[in-house]
Amino acid sequence: METVIDIKHLSKSFGQHEVLKDVNFSVQKGEVVCLIGSSGSGKSTLLRCINLLEKPSGGAIIYNGENILDDKHDIEKYRTHLGMVFQQFNLFNNLNVLENCIVGQQKVLKRSKQEASEKALKYLKVVGMEKYQHAKPRQLSGGQKQRVAIARALAMDPDVMLFDEPTSALDPEMVGEVLKVMRTLAAEGNTMLIVTHEMEFAREVADRVVFMDKGVIVEEGAPEQVLADPKHDRTKEFLKRTLK
Amino acid sequence: MSFETIITILENNWPMFLRGAYITLAIAVISTIIGAFIGFFIGIMHTIPAAKRSFKTGVLKIFNFILSVYVEVFRGTPMMVQAMVVFYVLYAYGIELDRFVAALVVVGLNTGAYMAEIVRGGIVSIDKGQYEAAQAIGMNHFQTMVFIILPQVARNILPATGNQLVMNIKDTSVLSVISVTELFFQTKSIAGANFKYAESFAIACLIYLIMTFIATRLLRLMEKKLDGPDSYKVENTTAAAK
Numbered sequence: 001m002e003t004v005i006d007i008k009h010l011s012k013s014f015g016q017h018e019v020l021k022d023v024n025f026s027v028q029k030g031e032v033v034c035l036i037g038s039s040g041s042g043k044s045t046l047l048r049c050i051n052l053l054e055k056p057s058g059g060a061i062i063y064n065g066e067n068i069l070d071d072k073h074d075i076e077k078y079r080t081h082l083g084m085v086f087q088q089f090n091l092f093n094n095l096n097v098l099e100n101c102i103v104g105q106q107k108v109l110k111r112s113k114q115e116a117s118e119k120a121l122k123y124l125k126v127v128g129m130e131k132y133q134h135a136k137p138r139q140l141s142g143g144q145k146q147r148v149a150i151a152r153a154l155a156m157d158p159d160v161m162l163f164d165e166p167t168s169a170l171d172p173e174m175v176g177e178v179l180k181v182m183r184t185l186a187a188e189g190n191t192m193l194i195v196t197h198e199m200e201f202a203r204e205v206a207d208r209v210v211f212m213d214k215g216v217i218v219e220e221g222a223p224e225q226v227l228a229d230p231k232h233d234r235t236k237e238f239l240k241r242t243l244k
Numbered sequence: 245m246s247f248e249t250i251i252t253i254l255e256n257n258w259p260m261f262l263r264g265a266y267i268t269l270a271i272a273v274i275s276t277i278i279g280a281f282i283g284f285f286i287g288i289m290h291t292i293p294a295a296k297r298s299f300k301t302g303v304l305k306i307f308n309f310i311l312s313v314y315v316e317v318f319r320g321t322p323m324m325v326q327a328m329v330v331f332y333v334l335y336a337y338g339i340e341l342d343r344f345v346a347a348l349v350v351v352g353l354n355t356g357a358y359m360a361e362i363v364r365g366g367i368v369s370i371d372k373g374q375y376e377a378a379q380a381i382g383m384n385h386f387q388t389m390v391f392i393i394l395p396q397v398a399r400n401i402l403p404a405t406g407n408q409l410v411m412n413i414k415d416t417s418v419l420s421v422i423s424v425t426e427l428f429f430q431t432k433s434i435a436g437a438n439f440k441y442a443e444s445f446a447i448a449c450l451i452y453l454i455m456t457f458i459a460t461r462l463l464r465l466m467e468k469k470l471d472g473p474d475s476y477k478v479e480n481t482t483a484a485a486k
Contacts, residue, residue, distance in 0.1 A: 079379065086380075094395040095392075103391055103392075108381060132479075
């Protein structure tokens, strides 16, 4: 299997506080990986370190055989290969739905306007938002915004999709529509790395579940194994608390 | 003070009032635009993320220090004094600026100093998520600013910019100290000739009020226009089903 991203000995500190400690972890092509763990365990930080929204304090991130933490590496170019979906959606407020999905393709990937809009519409259709292409973000519900955010990331044709708690800021009745889109993407063979609190969803779509606690990866494996028959006490305790 | 006198003064002097109003408006509008450009420039310079220690960062620091001095000086001194200093200091060195140009320089630089803070505040108030989302799709700092942040800043600071315009319309009156023929200066000349101070300045007052009122309304309209319609068109993709 082809490794897309390989993380070696990654660490991250905010001042004295060590958030990630010697994390080793990789994502294979076509794999759906769910990162679980209690808040403050470092799972979101790990995801943000992968696309360098947080600068790691040490270690290496290998992409295409190159360590992107090298000083001279083109960070902007690397980021176009990763699609990021945020907890707070972060749609561009000054642009409408279609423009949100076009701007990166046009300005960063230098695609023509025509090609960019075709691609944008294709993915807006995938997430079921093509009807609302003229709407501004402020006119949409949370679930709709998140679906647009997913389409915006997909339109860049990334190698990996990163999801940072994509449903945590949503009203309960809107969680379903976003998870449904993500299920479709997983079924289509997209490589996905998902930080989530939705255990049911993880069990259903993940090829691999990674449990993190206090900045280290405690346990990882197939969802049936990690979620149903955890080996470590910390995993057991966490699952007992969340699956109640 | 009588209504008839006001009419008579208007009848005799309306070209002068009109010319004064025109100069006032021209200075206010042009220097607000100049000030907005200065403000955006400084606001952007001040929010460039500090990179690692390098020659470029050093130059930027010195440059930003100079800009800060400019902002402090122009915010910390009265515009009337600035007008005197700019005009007469240059005059002492043999540079005789056209009075209208001197007025643009003074009001423009003054507005720029205030706009710098307004723009900086506007940039700082944009949610961090907007930057992160732009970075996440591979935009560099310049692209992020031009395509995502500044359009939002421009919209958000429009009310404050309008405020500056209204203030400039009124504050151009201090330029009479360097004999710029704006509305206040013209009114003073008219009143000096006919000795009807109360009536002449009542007219000036009304003209100022009309100008500021119209300016405020126009800006409100512009805000509405920038916000776009409240509703949006739903693209009908299932038309064939009907």
